[in-house]
Amino acid sequence: MERRRAHGGSWSLAETVAILVPLCTEIAARHARGERLFVHPSSILLDERGAATVAVELATTPPAMPRDRACMAPEERHGEPGDARASVYTVGALLYELVTGEHIGPGMRRPSELVPGLDPAVEVMLGKALVADPAHRPDDLSALAQALHHLAPAAAATPPAADESHLDHSDGGEVDVSLSMLPPPPAHMGGPAFRPPPAPPRAPDATARLSDLKARLESDPRPRYVVVKSGMDHGPFTAVELLQQIGSHQFEEDNDLRDAFSQDERPIKDWEEFAPFAEQAKMQREVVAEKKEIERVVVAETKGTRQKTLVGVLVVGAGVAALAFVVMRVRATGEQARAVDAEQGIAVEFDGGLKSAQRARPTGGGGFVGGGGGGLPVLAGGMSCEAARDKYVEEIRIGGGNAQADLTAGQFGSVLNSGSYVVACGTPQSMHVTVCAAVQNGRAVGVTVSTDPPSPGVASCIAGAVRRMSFPSNPKLDIATTRF
16 A cells, blocks of 8 residues: 555555455454454555455554554554454545545545545445444444445455445444544535535645645534643634634644544644644744844843943043042142232233133934834834825825835745735635735734635734734835735
8 A cells, every 4th residue: 555655546446345345254254253353454464366364463452653543443542452343444444545545534535536436335335434433333344345345346256145234223323424534525415515626736835735734624514623731621623613723822732632533632743634734833933932032132232232321421420520620629729829829929921811612502403204213104003005005105205215125025925925824814725815014113014915705704814913923124114915
């Protein structure tokens, strides 16, 4: 399976049936003898004829590889080998992986989306076999073998006769496909499921990959994810709700995430489906923390500069006071000398009189416009992108400042082009988003967001995210437009 996957291939339906039908028959016989097994891909061997068989020595301990664990029934994840009901789940997981080349789990897609023209009976069978709750899952491997054989009768020998209705109920209980790991079809009420045409190919950039992953997660609207934070369970959430919580920093990468269907639990950073979104949120927090640290250093340096200035003023003042004291002493000494000379009858003549220089007064002039450095206006924020631009131009005309932009497209792109804030607002994959940001002094003072089709809620969410972003600081107004 790994070799096929490495070359971008999968197994044909006939090849899959040839492997799984005899495998079901063998596993059913072993369970009938009372054996309990951990059936997973690494415990299955193919002989030189391509016939599959269970390697019992490899099926007595839980697997360690993630792809093997993905094929285990939820009840086996606690370390106990499974019965026939658990093996039905494993055979369903193998059927899905052989046909599609992908493994089951959050964000999995329906086989018909991956394999055009696939027999619809495959999805019906998977919906029943992959029920997460064992109480609502079929337990008849012989019935499953019969159903698989019908998909390609010539691919494998006919299995022993069995009642295929056991795939709909067992031990008096009904099979509930609403609890299946397979996501529901797009249409939930009668008629064939609508499948949108495939999207045009896009460049494999990070934003596109996140958008595709988000769309896959959104295809399953069931609340199934529980987050353990501070020893408390939060949820269950749908995938969309969970992504929103991660994007708003309510949950972080070290919080444990449990899939209530598969009972798989591990930190968010270890889930390949949710780790990229947690990493994006972490980067945003680090940017904010770095900005706060820079502001703290600037404040500290400003305070230190003021203290040094005050000390300098005091030193200069002390020097001036000392100089004045010396001058006064010299004057006093001169007066005493003149008094003595007068008393002794000595005449002292002065060439002119002593005059103090008149100090020039400041004449004013040279003010500034709107409080900005270098005569530049400073906008208050909270405006649209267009309003900020018009206001800035109006103030420049009054004050005579220079409105030339200094920031480059690359500096804007490093902040606006990440796309994580667009994904975090629940933006559908098919929606086009245009973001106009007017930035001054490292913050967006004007933001305009438009969506196609229109969505005021998504536009408001994205605009709020842009206003909270940190940009390279520049006292002049810079305007950038980014499209997703």
